[in-house]
Amino acid sequence: MNTPVQIQFSSELDKLDAEQRLAVETTEGFVRVIAGAGSGKTRTLTHRYLYLAKEMGISPSNILCVTFTNKAANEMKKRIRQMLGGDDSGYVSTFHGFCVQFLREEIHVLNYPKEFMILDEDDEKSLLRKAYVELGLHLNDLKIKSAMDFIGGRKANEMDQVPLFAEKGEEGSEHLLKLVETAQDKWMKVYYRYLYEQKKNFALDFDDLILVTLYILEQFPEKLEKWQKRMMYVMVDEFQDIDLQQYKLADLLSGYHRNLFIVGDPDQTIYGWRGADVNRILEFDKYHEDTQTILLQNNYRSSESILKIPDSVIKNNKFRIEKVLKPIRVGGKVPVFCHAKNTREEASWIVDNISEAIEAGVARKDIAVLYRMHSQSRSVEEALMAADIPYKIYSGIGFYQRQEIKDTLCYLRMLVNGDDLSFLRTVNTPKRMFGPKKVTALQEYAEKRGLSLYESLLEIATAAGLFNNNEPVDVPSIVDGFNPVEFMSKTKAGEYVKLVEKYKARYKDMRVTDVLNKMLRESGYEEMLRLDGDDDRLSNLAELKQGVMEFEKYFEEDATLDEYLQNIVLFSNADANDGEKDVVQLMTIHNAKGLEFPYVFVCGLNEGCFPVKRVKNKIQLEEERRLAYVAFTRAENALFVSDAADGAGEGASRYPSRFLLEMDMADLDIVQGFSEEWLEEARSYIQSVDSERDFLSDESLGLLKKAPTAIFVVGARVHHRIMGMGTVVAIDDENFSYQVKFDKIATPRSIQFDFPLVAVLDV
Secondary structure, eight states: OOOOOOOOHHHHHTTSOHHHHHHHHOOSSEEEEEEOTTSOHHHHHHHHHHIIIIISOOOGGGEEEEOSSHHHHHHHHHHHHHHHOSOOOSEEEOHHHHHHHHHHHHGGGGTOOTTOEEEOHHHHHHHHHHHHHHHTOOTTTSOHHHHHHHHHHHHHHHOTHHHHHHSOHHHHHHHHHHHHHHOSSHHHHHHHHHHHHHHHTTEEEHHHHHHHHHHHHHHOHHHHHHHHHHOSEEEESSGGGOOHHHHHHHHHHTTTTOOEEEEEOGGGOOOGGGTOOTHHHHTHHHHSTTOEEEEEOEESSSOHHHHHHHHHHHTTOSSSOOOOOEEOOOOOOOOEEEEESSHHHHHHHHHHHHHHHHHTTOOGGGEEEEESSGGGGHHHHHHHHHTTOOEEEOOSSOGGGSHHHHHHHHHHHHHHTOOHHHHHHHTTSSOOSOOHHHHHHHHHHHHHHTOOHHHHHHHHHHHTTTTTTTOOOOOTTSOTTOOHHHHHTTOOHHHHHHHHHHHHTTGGGSOHHHHHHHHHHHHSHHHHHHHHTOHHHHHHHHHHHHHHHHHHHHTOTTOOHHHHHHHHTTOOGGGOOOTTSOSEEEEEHHHHTTOOEEEEEEOOOBTBBTTBTTOOSHHHHHHHHHHHHHHHTTEEEEEEEEEETTOOSTTOOSSBOHHHHTSOGGGSEEEEOOOHHHHHHHHHHHHHHHHTSOOOOHHHHHHHHHSOOOOSOTTOEEEETTTEEEEEEEEETTTTEEEEEETTSSSOEEEETTSOOEEOOOO
16 A cells, blocks of 8 residues: 655745746636746646645545646646655546546446447548448448548537437337438438447447536436536646537536636637637636636746747737746747748758757757648658658657557457457458458348347357367357358357457456457467567557556556556547657647747748638637747747748748748848848738638627627528538527528538538529
């Protein structure tokens, strides 16, 4: 048993600055902390948690602390355990991570087991492909991405999937199949068939986690009261980036004790396309009585000369809370600017400076090249390759979507869930002579028997005598005319069934690490990779094993396999620990959010590339400016910015970005600048572009964002990007939505006021 560490927490508080300490000690009521870049918000959040637990005696089980990434949550847990000692029984996680914990305790009210399966994006696509086959649809009929967007939008707006999940057993499945049959169009047929496949596997997708949690809290008053009373203190990090459902969840959970502490920076709201809205943090005090606002403005990351650049740009935004970053560090280089003739010259200049930094002793991993869009990396990559400088691009397949990782996790899922997706991925990997013909025959058998694929194979293997000294046994329920012995002959699928059954019976009493190692070894999967000589994939497996050990150490020492599988699906690229390799790091600015580097290069600062050409209004333009602010504030010691006269990318433009023009050139070390004539041309071009955009007045924008209002009247014809043409048949002011009867859909749909419907005049 661990003994709690005895500490004098007051000495820890003395290490905080005055603003941080005020935030830590302001414990009651609604508190909004506006934390500038590099101002120590994570440190503040951690110390506040420790203050509640150590100084005030609040049990960690009564504190909810929500962070933006699992990586941030795990780092906070480590710090808390170091300070408190023993096992932390509190709730330190992402919103989705909290919902998994909540649902393990409460999802039984919907007739789901606590070991429910969580689908990742790859699983969702697999379920959709299966639905397409059952419905006789082809990818030409409906793109997978379009179907996923429709399903996500339908769930968020209607939330009709949750009652369907809650229906019991066969009755619920039959209801869903009937809905498939009676659906009026292919969109709804796919939707209901997807729900059927989910229910059959007791599976929730990523979108469901928060929606199902909200449903339970809103539909079961006793559950709401229980969790509101339990969550005495709710803290939310990166509040500027949360979406509407997350906002509702934080509000609900803090509804009894009314202790909601939010931390964020309006100037770093860069996820509008995910549902973030800067007004949620800007207007928090208008909807939460007696809100106390605290500013963290001391910057511990960047030098004074660097901070002048983001401050000069972001002050041009209207929707923000005024603050000025105060540099604590001394020294650092004056930011450098280069106006290159073309992208090749720009890339060459960047790599020359990278080479100089490396020669001066800067580690390659401490150097980052940031850009607005992935397409802008090409010229920099070519220049780095020519200079023989190793680099890594943060994009593409995430760690948990790599083939060998997904295969391994599916082996583990077979023990807990035994779902069809995991079965199809593992039954013939490594090769067990169980190819497509065998799978097709098994699927037909399973359909007749009403069983999953694995349950069917287990039944057949049992009938073939594989569990009775190879003597066939009579199974009365076997389908007439099916020969189990013949089916199982010439395959090694029996070994697969024996392996799964062996550890299905044992895994609950084993450490996750041991289950993983034994499954990899006894399945032959690890040996297959060794024989292939695939060192990279073997290294990824080693990294997975390390991740499991860290999970056991920092989640709970007695964590179960099903808990691991439910939590691992929540991890994203942002959680991957790839920064240990000594390589130059290339990434989009979105991927750089939350990171910091001694040397930062921000390239492609061309109008039409950054801000992107697709900006349509002031709200979107302000988000682009906030993205520039995020990019510049990643730099600790040195910042390099550049553009090119033939800027490449989306809406390629030869003119410099307005964000460059908003800087004071006296604050830059200009190695190659542009003429006054060029500047005037650029300003004229920007003015002409803006004249074609829908720049509403500040007052109109503010009104629309504060409380969404109806723009269309009853009878208006509108177009929805997925559901097509429709007519507004009613307006629901209470729920800020239209009732729209779409031409190709039998019943009206509820569409939120702020959803981008397009007005159409019938001709």
